[in-house]
Amino acid sequence: MNDLEARELRYFVAVAEELHFGRAAQRLGMAQPPLSRAIRELERRLDVRLLERTTRQVTLTAAGEVFLRDARTALDAITAAGRRARNAGRPAPLLRLALKADNDAGMLPRILSAYQREEAALAVELVLGGRGEQAQALRDGRADVALLVSPFDDRGLDFEPLLTQPRLAVLAATDPLAARSSLRLADLAGRRLPDGTPVGQDEPARPYDAADRTRQSELVAGTQQPVSDLIQIFRLIELGGVVCFLPAWVTRRYPLPGIAYRPVSDLQPATLAVAWPQDARSPAIAAFVRAAASVLAATDES
Incomplete structure (x- = not known):
């Protein structure tokens, strides 16, 4: 052949x-x-x-x-x-960092600061994308390193966990379940996620990241357009159309009067990880991984 x-x-x-x-x-x-x-x-x-x-x-x-x-x-x-050859051939090569907005646990400024103190550091270019795009960006050469949230497709990648926190249910403040201090997934039976999927007992294997681009048809009357940002998701939740699950580090950024966040005892937690291609041999990538790990270690100790 x-x-x-x-x-x-x-x-x-x-x-x-x-x-x-x-x-x-x-x-x-x-x-x-x-x-x-x-x-x-x-x-x-x-x-x-x-x-x-x-x-x-x-x-x-x-x-x-x-x-x-x-x-x-x-x-x-x-x-x-x-793509990697073109980046390496630039007069000033960059470290291309893939991430999704709000999924850095608020640590990105400190990580970048620690990284720039590394001898092998390069200027950093942010590659912003939606849910699930970061791992693919590493595989197809759009990015050199990524911050992503588990679970993710780790084919061809190495990664190091940095931080694990609970995922919280996001409900309308007027929802009867918001009166409870803690929930189980069974309590949310019959509710729907922003992509239209019913909340089910298998939810820990399929955590939903609310800023995904989704379709809202049949959830709220008259809503037929794709939802592409977190503020739109929050608005739909306030109207009682959907619920979703977010890492605790995201919910802390959005204290909203019409929204309630409640822990779910049997929901898989969210783990923030730094990832890179398995075959990478770049000192700049190694320096970024060290910087990210050191910042999160210092946070745990404080």
């Missing part, structure tokens, strides 16, 4: 993610017939069926599931190589 090309991987990933040749072709900016031929040729060269096709649907085979995961990893590595 000849070596695979990045073009072939991109074609397959588009089809596997869309599960529709027409949509995949539109996404790739090409006609459908050559895309179909390219996938058939890929399967022939690999001597394995990656997709099951019927007149009604396209699905992944077991081999296709495996190939999709590895193809994504390979494409990320190719993209990352170019």
